[in-house]
Amino acid sequence: MSDPVPKALLVCPVCGHENPPDGDWRVRRQGARERLDCPVCGETITVRGVPALAC
């Protein structure tokens, strides 16, 4: 019996909305970065770099 490993959840500090990083967050690309916004209140949760595609 193996317990499923809980995925790390991102939690909105404003409204408490929880979702995994690949959940229902609004993703906005800003150049080489992605910004995750809360779909409920619009708070910016985190910004992460995106590997640049080789051209």
Ligand SMILES: [Zn+2]
């Ligand atoms: Zn929120």
